[in-house]
Amino acid sequence: MKEDFLHYIWQHQYYRNTDLATTESEPLQVLRTGYYNTDAGPDFREAIVKIGDVEWSGSVEIHLRASDWRRHNHQTDLKYDQVTLHVVWEADETISRTDGTIIPVLELKDRVDTALAYTYKQLQEARTIIPCANVWPDVPEITKTMMLGRALTERLEQKGHEVLQSYTTYNHDWEATAYHVLFKGFGFKINQEPMERLVKAIPATIVRKHRHLFQLEALLFGQAGFLADAEGEYVQMLAKEYGFLSHKYSLGDKAMQRHHWNFMRMRPANFPTVRLAQLAAVLANRQSFFTAILEAQTIKHFEALFMAEVSEFWQQRFTFSPEPSKATKTMGQGSAHNLVINVAIPLLAAYSQFTGNRTHLEKAIELLEKVKEASNKVTRLYEALGWKATSAADNQAALSLYKNYCQPVNCLQCAIGNKILKQNLLSRS
Known part of the structure; x- marks a missing residue:
């Protein structure tokens, strides 16, 4: 399992939240998950949680194991003193801020649907070049169309960014x-x-x-x-x-x-x-x-x-x-x-x-x-799954989808991967 799976679980609140409590058995309510942080510092900023009778506003840090806090040297980093909740898969250790105060911990390993974790693992360990190849036909066409449209825009934005670097030069x-x-x-x-x-x-x-x-x-x-x-x-x-x-x-x-x-x-x-x-x-x-x-x-x-x-x-x-x-x-x-x-x-x-x-x-x-453009080795991977490229726009979208999502197995950030995981949850509910 990777840490980004826990980011995904937290962001979408895909865990059982009945009788939610910290590892110290204090009642817990998540009022706002916070905003995902791509810069240095805690993973989610401006989160709001209620622990016991006290409402806390601050940050949420996420790790596979609680002991990762110490391995990442957060106990000496002042940026992490604002963390109000430590979300982990396994709470194997008590952790604290720079001043020694204990940080409340939410353990998820017994709260996440095993089928969801299994589906995620299947995508991550798939032996097919396109991780979701086996379930691609089950994904609604509108989801694939929207994701390919997003991938195309991202590719054009990246190309534009490269030109802007030359503009500065x-x-x-x-x-x-x-x-x-x-x-x-x-x-x-x-x-x-x-x-x-x-x-x-x-x-x-x-x-x-x-x-x-x-x-x-x-x-x-x-x-x-x-x-x-x-x-x-x-x-x-x-x-x-x-x-x-x-x-x-x-x-x-x-x-x-x-x-x-x-x-x-x-x-x-x-x-x-x-x-x-x-x-x-x-x-x-x-x-x-x-x-x-x-x-x-x-x-x-x-x-x-x-x-x-x-x-x-x-x-x-x-x-x-x-x-x-x-x-x-x-x-x-x-x-x-x-x-x-x-x-x-x-x-x-x-x-x-x-x-x-x-x-x-x-x-x-x-x-x-x-522009009509011939298929290439990447577009042919998707065409083998039943999708058809009809223009250069389709080809560019497929290249972006493959490079930024399929090849690095970045399924959690992909609308198609999200749909597969969500369909799994719905089928279990």
């Missing part, structure tokens, strides 16, 4: 922040790390001054290390322009090398050279990429934003090979949708948190619902 400049997120997104996992290195090697302030596609290609490919040994007239023109810009902005010491980039085991359309050409096209002739994100309304607008037409040279090549080959003018819709998910959505979520305006978050969710 980039001196509270939204354009520079969006620029960083855009570069990272164009890494498409395989080249995400070198893309993050590249964005640090070309300050956003420089890109703002050079919106011409040719100059942007020179900056990107030059700093990325692709122009050093390449041949051909167009490449030499890029190298010459890069030499000028590199000298003007003192970029040479930050330049990368070709070996930093990954080409192995990927289709030519995904080569980093192609992605850099597409990135240059997205940045070209646009005063503010971040403003473009905020102003775009429909999935078609976002597709157009990322599916910008590359230069003539890259419409015929995947690398700097002198020999032309059949390429495409723009990236595919699938890649554009990937950028919607990993660039546009986090920026909208972050700006929603920053402004306190949920309109941006709602737009992000609507976008995800419009």
Whole structure:
């Protein structure tokens, strides 16, 4: 058993409360359970309990064993002097505050329904990847839908929080922040790390001054290390322009090398050279990429934003090979949708948190619902239980549910797990 199970029992008062008394046989009434505390100090604050004829307002501390109080050194911590009730599974020891006064104890081991404890244990020790897989079909669809909706919101809030950290790093400049997120997104996992290195090697302030596609290609490919040994007239023109810009902005010491980039085991359309050409096209002739994100309304607008037409040279090549080959003018819709998910959505979520305006978050969710995304190894786990993902919103929700609840077996904080435990209680009553 884990301590969080006792937190759950206390918070929801899922124990027999008839003839409630402390271990010293004093009558006990719980008037208010208190507020769960995630910071340092007692587990529940502002609780109100009546012991005997005296009403106490203070905190509640919860442990598996009363002796855990001493093992956690609470007897020397002044923060715990405000504890008015110690709730434990087993009262194996008398405990006291820093001044030596005894703290009343409520023992739960004979007050919790054995079936509830057994169900909790089954979830915790389940051998299935999804702990509740065996009882998933018994959970009402509305409960699963609500939990997946909550999981999606939590995932977007987390993505937004990560962007806000970048916003602080980039001196509270939204354009520079969006620029960083855009570069990272164009890494498409395989080249995400070198893309993050590249964005640090070309300050956003420089890109703002050079919106011409040719100059942007020179900056990107030059700093990325692709122009050093390449041949051909167009490449030499890029190298010459890069030499000028590199000298003007003192970029040479930050330049990368070709070996930093990954080409192995990927289709030519995904080569980093192609992605850099597409990135240059997205940045070209646009005063503010971040403003473009905020102003775009429909999935078609976002597709157009990322599916910008590359230069003539890259419409015929995947690398700097002198020999032309059949390429495409723009990236595919699938890649554009990937950028919607990993660039546009986090920026909208972050700006929603920053402004306190949920309109941006709602737009992000609507976008995800419009994007069709293939199943992945996580969503397939839930689909095997009868659930079906129909959009990127569903996929993102499933990823969040798995990462934050199923994988760490955090069933007590999950509405689905709660429903399973509650149904068990109701069936016994």
